[in-house]
Amino acid sequence: MPSENTKADTASRSDKINELLADYPFIVKEDVRWGDMDAMGHVNNTIYFRYFEDVRVPMLRQMQLFATDSAQPAPKIGPILAATDCRFKIPLTFPDTLHLGCRVSEVSEDRFIMTVRVVSEQYQRVAAEGKSEMVVYDYEAGKKAPMPAWLTANILKLQPELAPMMGGAGL
Numbered sequence: 586m587p588s589e590n591t592k593a594d595t596a597s598r599s600d601k602i603n604e605l606l607a608d609y610p611f612i613v614k615e616d617v618r619w620g621d622m623d624a625m626g627h628v629n630n631t632i633y634f635r636y637f638e639d640v641r642v643p644m645l646r647q648m649q650l651f652a653t654d655s656a657q658p659a660p661k662i663g664p665i666l667a668a669t670d671c672r673f674k675i676p677l678t679f680p681d682t683l684h685l686g687c688r689v690s691e692v693s694e695d696r697f698i699m700t701v702r703v704v705s706e707q708y709q710r711v712a713a714e715g716k717s718e719m720v721v722y723d724y725e726a727g728k729k730a731p732m733p734a735w736l737t738a739n740i741l742k743l744q745p746e747l748a749p750m751m752g753g754a755g756l
Contacts, residue, residue, distance in 0.1 A: 609686025
């Protein structure tokens with residue numbers, strides 16, 4: 586089970602891992618499971634997308650994008666995953682502990698990009714990096730929608746350094 590922490594919670598990580606994740610405000614620590622490996626003896630490529638989800642979803646929850654995370658009713662407008670990719674750097678194996686960093690790296694009128702970095706504790710190196718394109722979606726109308734002010738505000742709470750990219754408090 587992944588454990589959440591933030592950029593400020595650096596005591597449990599080595600200096601090298603802290604350096605590799607310095608630009609990532611949201612970090613989850615997770616162990617490689619024996620079942621993550623394939624017949625070739627390393628973590629299967631599909632599992633990296635699960636690692637991405639294991640850090641992306643808790644970060645989205647911290648931004649209060651799900652009804653269960655806020656006092657608001659179920660949002661009719663929210664993010665939907667439009668695309669994801671992964672660049673593999675080194676093979677991972679069991680046993681290892683991973684530090685999964687996530688940040689919003691780009692914002693536009695109807696979408697934002699979440700960048701993920703997977704760092705191996707065993708190798709003290711970046712094992713993979715990827716991006717997830719999150720489109721703002723109107724679930725009631727069944728189509729994409731403009732970025733609502735509440736979503737912009739919640740992104741800025743976690744990453745205030747994005748304000749210039751977002752035109753201050755809004756797009």
